[in-house]
Amino acid sequence: MTQREPAFDTSAALSAISDSEAITRRSTAPNPPILYLLWGTVYALGYLALHAALFRWAPVSLPLALTLFAGLTVAGAAVSTVLGIRAGKELRGASSRRGMLYGLAWATGMVSVGFIVVALLRLNLEPATLVWLASAVATLLVGVLFTAGGAVFLDLAMFLQGVAVLAANLISVLVGTSPLVLIGWLAACAVLFAGAGIEAHRSVTGARR
Template identity: 35%
Template sequence: MIADDDLPPEDPAAALRLIDEQRATAARQFEPDPRAYYWPWGLAWLIGFGLHFLYYSPGDTPLVEMPSWLPLTVLFVLLAAAGAVSAVAGARAYGQVTGESARRGAWYGWSWGLGFLTLFVLAGRLSDSLPPDLVGLLWSALAVGLTGILHMAGGAIWLDRPLFLLGVWITVVNLLGTIAGPGWHALIVAVAGGGGMLLAGLLGWLRRRGRR
C-alpha cells in the first residue's frame, strides 16, 4: 500500500516546486563549501606574499628582520596546505560524480599540474640571468598570472560566473603588481589577491546559504 506522502503532487505547480527543490538539494550535495576552497588559498596569499613584502620591500632594507628563507618557506607550506584542503573538499563533493563532468574535472586538474610544472621549468631556466629582485617578481608574477588564467578557464568550462570574475580580478591584480615592480607586487597580491579570494569564499557561502 502506498502512503500519501509517497504519491506525486496533483498540482502541476507543486510538482515543479518539488523538482526544483530536489535539484537544489542534489546541487548542494555535489558543491563544495566555497569557504573550504577559497579561504585556504586566500590566507596563503595574504600571509605568504605579505611576508615577502615585509622582507623583500621596495627599498634595500627589509621592513621586518627575519631569516631570508622564511618568506618563501612559509608561502610554499601554506600553498601546500591550501591545496590539500581544497583537494579534500573537492573529493568529498565530486567523488561520486561520473561521466563527462568527471572527465572535465580530471582534465582541468591536469591542466593545473602541467601548467605549474611548465612554469617552474621556465622560471628556473631564466632565474640565473636576472637580478635577485626580478627573480622574485618573475616567479610570483608567472604563478599568480597562471592562477588567474586557470580560474577564468574553469569559469568558462562550467559557466561559473563568480569563478570567471575571480580569475579576471586576479589577472588585473597581477598586472598592476607587475607594473608597480618588485616588492609592491607582493603587497598588492597579498592584499587584493588574497583578500579577493577571502571575499569570494564569503560571497559564495552566502549564495549557497541563500539557496537553501
C-alpha cells in the same frame, strides 16, 4: 461525481528543478568557499613574507620567505587536487571526470610554476625582480584556473572573481618591483577572501545561478 485532479503548481515545479540543479552543482564542483579561503591564505602569508624579506620591515630572510611560500603552495595544490577529485566522486561519467581533471589541473599547474621559478633562479636576477616575476606567473595561473572553473561549472561568480584576480595581478605587473607591489598582491588576496564569503553565503541560501 468525479474527483478533480489538483492543479499543476508551476512555481513548485520550478523550485524543485532549481533545488535539484543546486544539489547537482554542489556535487560536481569543488567547494568554492574552501578554495577561495585556501588560496587567499596561501597568497596573503606568502606575499607578506616575500615583501618583508625584500623591503626589510620584518626579520625574514628571502630564502626563508621563498621556502614558506613554496611549502604553502604545495599544500594548497594538494588540497585543491583532493577537492577536485572528491567533487565528482559520487557521480559517474562526464561529471566525475570533470571534477577530477579540474583538481589535477591545479596540481599540474602549480608544479609547472615551481619549475618556472627554478628556471628564474638560474638567471641570477635581482631578488625583487625574481619575486615580482614569479608572483606574477603564479597569480596569473590562479586567476586563469578560477575563470576556467567558472566556465566549466557554469558559475558566473567564480568566473568573475577569477577575472578580478587577474586584474589585481595586472596592477602588480604594472607597479613593478617597488614596495607598492604589495597593493596588487593584497588586492588579489582580498578578492579571494571576498569570494569565500560570497560562496559560503550562496551555499547556505542555495542561491546558485
